[in-house]
Amino acid sequence: xxxxxxxxxxxxxxxxxxxxxxxxxxxxxxxxxxxxxxxxxxxxxxxxxxxxxxxxxxxxxxxxxxxxxxxxxxxxxxxxxxxxxxxxxxxxxxxxxxxxxxxxxxxxxxxxxxxxxxxxxxxxxxxxxxxxxxxxxxxxxxxxxxxxxxxxxxxxxxxxxxxx
Amino acid sequence: xxxxxxxxxxxxxxxxxxxxxxxxxxxxxxxxxxxxxxxxxxxxxxxxxxxxxxxxxxxxxxxxxxxxxxxxxxxxxxxxxxxxxxxxxxxxxxxxxxxxxxxxxxxxxxxxxxxxxxxxxxxxxxxxxxxxxxxxxxxxxxxxxxxxxxxxxxxxxxxxxxxxxxxxxxxxxxxxxxxxxxxxxxxxxxxxxxxxxxxxxxxxxxxxxxxxxxxxxxxxxxxxxxxxxxxxxxxxxxxxxxxxxxxxxxxxxxxxxxxxxxxxxxxxxxxxxxxxxxxxxxxxxxxxxxxxxxxxxxxxxxxxxxxxxxxxxxxxxxxxxxxxxxxxxxxxxxxxxxxxxxxxxxxxxxxxxxxxxxxxxxxxxxxxxxxxxxxxxxxxxxxxxxxxxxxxxxxxxxxxxxxxxxxxxxxxxxxxxxxxxxxxxxxxxxxxxxxxxxxxxxxxxxxxxxxxxxxxxxxxxxxxxxxxxx
Numbered sequence: 001x002x003x004x005x006x007x008x009x010x011x012x013x014x015x016x017x018x019x020x021x022x023x024x025x026x027x028x029x030x031x032x033x034x035x036x037x038x039x040x041x042x043x044x045x046x047x048x049x050x051x052x053x054x055x056x057x058x059x060x061x062x063x064x065x066x067x068x069x070x071x072x073x074x075x076x077x078x079x080x081x082x083x084x085x086x087x088x089x090x091x092x093x094x095x096x097x098x099x100x101x102x103x104x105x106x107x108x109x110x111x112x113x114x115x116x117x118x119x120x121x122x123x124x125x126x127x128x129x130x131x132x133x134x135x136x137x138x139x140x141x142x143x144x145x146x147x148x149x150x151x152x153x154x155x156x157x158x159x160x161x162x163x164x
Numbered sequence: 165x166x167x168x169x170x171x172x173x174x175x176x177x178x179x180x181x182x183x184x185x186x187x188x189x190x191x192x193x194x195x196x197x198x199x200x201x202x203x204x205x206x207x208x209x210x211x212x213x214x215x216x217x218x219x220x221x222x223x224x225x226x227x228x229x230x231x232x233x234x235x236x237x238x239x240x241x242x243x244x245x246x247x248x249x250x251x252x253x254x255x256x257x258x259x260x261x262x263x264x265x266x267x268x269x270x271x272x273x274x275x276x277x278x279x280x281x282x283x284x285x286x287x288x289x290x291x292x293x294x295x296x297x298x299x300x301x302x303x304x305x306x307x308x309x310x311x312x313x314x315x316x317x318x319x320x321x322x323x324x325x326x327x328x329x330x331x332x333x334x335x336x337x338x339x340x341x342x343x344x345x346x347x348x349x350x351x352x353x354x355x356x357x358x359x360x361x362x363x364x365x366x367x368x369x370x371x372x373x374x375x376x377x378x379x380x381x382x383x384x385x386x387x388x389x390x391x392x393x394x395x396x397x398x399x400x401x402x403x404x405x406x407x408x409x410x411x412x413x414x415x416x417x418x419x420x421x422x423x424x425x426x427x428x429x430x431x432x433x434x435x436x437x438x439x440x441x442x443x444x445x446x447x448x449x450x451x452x453x454x455x456x457x458x459x460x461x462x463x464x465x466x467x468x469x470x471x472x473x474x475x476x477x478x479x480x481x482x483x484x485x486x487x488x489x490x491x492x493x494x495x496x497x498x499x500x501x502x503x504x505x506x507x508x509x510x511x512x513x514x515x516x517x518x519x520x521x522x523x524x525x526x527x528x529x530x531x532x533x534x535x536x537x538x539x540x541x542x543x544x545x546x547x548x549x550x551x552x553x554x555x556x557x558x559x560x561x562x563x564x565x566x567x568x569x570x571x572x573x574x575x576x577x578x579x580x581x582x583x584x585x586x587x588x589x590x591x592x593x594x595x596x597x598x599x600x601x602x603x604x605x606x607x608x609x610x611x612x613x614x615x616x617x618x619x620x621x622x623x624x625x626x627x628x629x630x631x632x633x634x
Contacts, residue, residue, distance in 0.1 A: 134288075134289075135228065136228045136229065136230075136280075136284070136289050136292075137288065137289055137292050139170070139228070140277075140280065140289065140292035140293055140295070140296050141292070143174070143273055143276055143277065143296045144292075144295060144296055144299050146177065146273060147270070147273050147296065147299040147300045147303060148299065150266060150269055150270055150273070150300075150303055151299070151302070151303040153266065154266050154303050154306060154307060155303075155306060
């Protein structure tokens with residue numbers, strides 16, 4: 001098994017773990033592992049800057065945010081936890097089966113497609129792309145962040161007031 | 165001018181949040197002014213060639229590469245009109261000052277997203293602005309925490325995430341197969357398409373089907389519309405779902421596909437399924453908002469079906485039905501807000517005979533429902549006629565028959581609404597009910613007037629709205 005195949009298998013397994021596990025902390029860790037694997041895949045493909053952003057933002061910063069929020073939550077009673085875990089596994093067991101079947105099925109497909117893989121952008125090109133060519137997308141990203149801030153204000157301000 | 169259509173609402177958000185707390189009561193007025201300016205800009209540009217060169221220095225610095233055509237202008241016009249109606253409904257139904265302030269802010273953010281969708285020329289940027297609109301809408305749905313707000317928003321978030329995966333995968337595949345994602349590059353590639361290009365376009369269309377709540381991806385719509393506060397329902401039903409799903413579809417059809425459309429069978433089947441399934445689901449509802457939501461699924465099916473017919477006529481028909489439905493459906497949700505405010509319920513089985521108590525609401529509801537059902541001389545009749553003609557020209561007789569017959573089902577569920585809510589003897593518990601306040605009547609009457617005027621002056625309206633053809 002080549003390094004890339006191993007990485008992709010670990011990536012899929014950790015993504016499955018993140019989706020199927022019940023404790024939030026484990027799910028956050030599994031998601032961080034998925035992001036780290038994705039970052040390594042990007043490194044292997046030569047997309048250095050994308051890999052650095054994936055590792056620092058998705059695996060790093062977002063995991064910290066998740067863990068901080070989870071630390072504010074309370075543990076469920078053990079019996080309830082077990083019941084929820086059983087229900088979750090009952091609901092999600094087809095997921096790995098479907099993925100496995102899909103993987104096996106796709107490995108037999110030989111579609112007549114021509115893919116001209118473009119060369120990965122170098123660091124300098126990424127700057128040009130972000131600030132000169134895709135500035136409208138950056139503007140869109142600012143708006144999404146702004147909407148996120150309003151989301152926090154709407155959801156949490158009200159909760160705080162309800163709690164009073 | 166296009167850059168300003170993004171910058172003005174964005175700067176309005178900044179200004180709103182710089183206002184001192186006591187001055188925040190002006191948030192609605194500022195937002196209304198922005199929406200009125202947008203409506204005026206989109207409407208006036210259809211009559212006179214305005215010289216926007218005095219805005220050129222700013223456009224040179226922020227050269228976003230946007231372009232505004234007749235189709236985009238139509239979306240701006242819809243967004244302006246529906247946004248103003250939603251604000252008027254919100255002014256009356258959102259009790260808390262903080263709710264009203266957040267509503268104004270989020271409408272402006274969503275407006276930037278919708279304006280972006282109207283003017284972009286690139287599939288990835290289209291996706292970005294669809295997401296901007298969607299994120300603002302998730303929060304709008306949860307504006308009032310009660311009822312099923314979180315469930316409705318959650319379903320929308322999950323299905324939107326699926327749509328995002330589909331659209332992003334499509335963009336990645338297009339970069340691989342075409343080497344670019346601008347609408348012009350995709351159009352050129354589609355002249356001699358490879359398998360990968362078709363897969364990419366099919367994935368993007370599926371993403372838009374989810375956003376537009378077309379069958380079989382319609383599961384989230386009824387919950388989201390029902391759970392949302394009244395002004396959010398008006399805004400979502402009137403413009404959000406249409407801009408992020410259906411308009412994007414129209415844009416791709418008009419800009420990339422040109423001439424004949426191979427694979428249009430997908431649009432015909434999805435459109436016909438949405439029309440029929442949406443109509444029958446609407447027929448079985450007792451909650452007024454849920455009936456209106458499923459009716460939206462059905463009517464958006466008409467727009468998609470039109471694109472499967474003769475493409476040139478189909479785009480004109482789809483654009484016109486898009487406008488008509490945006491106006492009529494936001495009006496019906498404004499009427500539902502009036503009824504909920506006065507009766508405290510939207511359960512149609514508990515209503516009856518309130519036409520005598522609320523004559524204006526009953527009258528405007530009748531105008532909108534008859535227009536959506538396609539009765540002459542109202543606006544909905546003309547757009548449905550054009551849809552049937554587009555299908556007939558493409559020799560899709562069976563689908564034309566589906567479009568006509570489903571109109572009868574539309575008429576049936578709307579007559580059922582009228583009978584259960586307005587007709588008959590007034591039930592004793594509603595004997596003391598009074599007509600809704602002016603704040604809720606003004607948007608309903610104004611939107612109903614647009615439907616009537618568009619219907620009566622159809623040739624003039626067609627020229628004004630679409631510049632004589634898309």
